Amino acid sequence: MTNLNYTFTSRTRNITFGLMAIGLITIIAAFATDTVAPDGFTADTYHHTRTWANLLVNSYFFMGIALLSTFFMALQYVAEVAWSVAVKRVYEAISSFLPIGATIMFLILLAGQVHLHDMYKFMDNDIITPGNPKYDEVIANKHGYFGAGDWFFWLRTVGYLVVWCLFQRGFIKRSLQQDIEGGTTLHFKQMGKAAAFLVFFAVTSSTSAWDWMMSLDIHWFSTMYGWYSFAGLWISAMITIILFVLYLKRRGYLEQVNDSHIHDLGKWVFAISFLWSYLWFMQYMLIWYTNIPEEIIYFQERLHDFHYMGLMWTVFALNFVFPMILLMSRDAKRNYFFLTFVGCIIFIGHWLDVFMMVMPSTVHGQWHLTWVEIGTALGFLGLFLFIVHKALTKAPLMIQKHPYLDETLHHHY
């Protein structure tokens, strides 16, 4: 069989380097120019907040794609799925971004701790000191979880990131070893590890979303939030997988992938976009219905206070109505053009969803969607694509030995 190994052409490499350069220049320029506190902020409370918020949006989004690819990988092992073995290398390559994404995420949180930015209110000790003019009773009452010298927060943050990365590394290592050795011993070991990862991830997917995202609105809380952000990142990961599969297929790789595999990936995108819509809507509806001031503030900010309404409903339409109508039929899920088109649109849609999670809570009314936002996103995209392309070259795209190899080659539906 031809084209077993992926070649990272210099053209593709130059494109990713170009994107990274755009991103780097944008970030530097943003830090240089984003110095004057806009309306609603004082010089004391504005530390390049727009730029930091952008970095947070992108680091969370791209780390999330890698993380949810790892989750999808574990899910395939535990559920003993055979069809996905054909595209195994693709989601393994996407998960390889996790260590780098986790490092960037960690650095951005650390920058908050050393007061380079103040997106996380609880990191400021004055706020929890009684008698201080900044004292905030609500935040002080959450001291046990956010605060207490911040050691608990950092224990959690480092714990999630390190354990996720270790699991991801282990999965890849054993998967490559299995390709040489074959047999079922390693496969069952993968299953056991995957089950352990899923248990750990079940808790930490929610708590990490609370710690890094929901804590931007530290007064507010929602029990749906963890699942909502989990579903958003999951669909982003599924779109990334499908776009990479289609890209490789067009370039003449992945001979083992037939229309039934593509159809199954399309079904995942369709199903998870419903999961996301369900969670988004349920969070919205319950808060809208009860209309309690301490809960409604989240949607008050996003719908009425700061002119986000158009963007908010655009995000919902892009991520729910659009894939529902376009991916409903069987033929659409097998059509490369349709899948690429819908995939690109909802990829942007879910990036905007993370944008909507972060911006109203950090820069409030002073939001933009111009060169800083787009440039930073392109920079992260370039880094992400570079790492994933590099990871694709590390192993033959065609699986050599796997217990389900025969079944996946004959996958027909």
Next chain:
Amino acid sequence: MSKVVIHAIYDDEEPLMASVKSLRSNGFQIKDAFTPFPVHGLDVAMGVPRTRIAICAFIYGITGTCLATLMMWYMMVHDWPTDVGGKPSFAYYMNVPAFIPITFESTVLCAAHGMAITFYLRSWLVPGAKAKNPDPRTTDDKFMMVVETKEENKANLESLLRTGGASEIHYK
């Protein structure tokens, strides 16, 4: 010219599939096939047209959406405007989030029931319907293909079936 109906029995699904393909390439039409379990790709090999039940499901679903909307608009807005939780129903769109769960449930209910009922009626699986299976062994371990052809093609067909691996051939 009289017609003959042939029941060919197979012991396995692979010879059945191969036979279906060879008969079709020789210009014969397969009338039906009876198997103990679903054989993947058999419908395509037999030339059965794609099911249109998905189109029915879509129509039933849309019907459910419309019925639910009409019902709630009539009950909650038009006939007896109700103020629940400080949200008076002056117009349907104002309280639309509250109506979404019921709209969804009604859509699913109509689509699912409509599909099931359509399927039963279309394949005439109604109470008291006679079993159409000509040989009860096809519910256990035999595979059967039903072919209808003209009297003059009988010999040709039979030789095709025999070489295809049919274990029994019955004329009806």
